[in-house]
Amino acid sequence: MPPGPMPPGAQPPAAMVVPQFFVKQRITVMVNRYEVIAANPDGSEGHLLAFAEQKRMKLKEEVVFFSDAAKSRRVFSFKARQRLDVHAEHDVFDEYGQPLGTFSKQFGASLVRSTWNLEAPGIAAVGRERRPVIAVLRRVWDFIPFIGDVWVPFVFHFDFVDAATGATVLVSERQKAIRDRYTVTVPDPRLDFRVAASMAVALDALQSR
Incomplete structure (x- = not known):
């Protein structure tokens, strides 16, 4: 049976919806690289969804996402x-x-x-660090000479909620790992995967700005 008509004012699902994925960082001398990986139903890692690069020292911050690690096709940015x-x-x-x-x-x-605004068709959301106490401790830690710049002992998460309804739009949870690794959940089908992945990478790449 075909789906019935949408309620008045309802926003249709985004063109590209991924309910959950992982973001893993790979650090090199001049470029930060990120792997965006699908999450299997059992919570394990699936296939590569996108490969991103952030070149340092650019006057205007830009991150480009490719279809694979060979950068054969630019898919969003x-x-x-x-x-x-x-x-x-x-x-x-x-x-x-x-x-x-x-x-x-x-x-x-x-x-x-840390607080972010996120907007997409039908969505105006605000994202904040989940634990205010951890947020304060992280800022104190950043002022410790030599240590704060190379090692962050705190695991912190972000929750984005719709400013109008309070419903959860996106969640980014940092995992305990040597290199930065995040589990990203997108319960709102209106949020396009490409916007969700961009926001998730920005939470790592731009967080110290």
């Missing part, structure tokens, strides 16, 4: 509108350069507890 600005708004684009969504950091609120 996000880029800052402003140069090296903590308030910078970032646009997410598909492979043809069409906008999919935006995100930005709330600088004032983030001085105590």
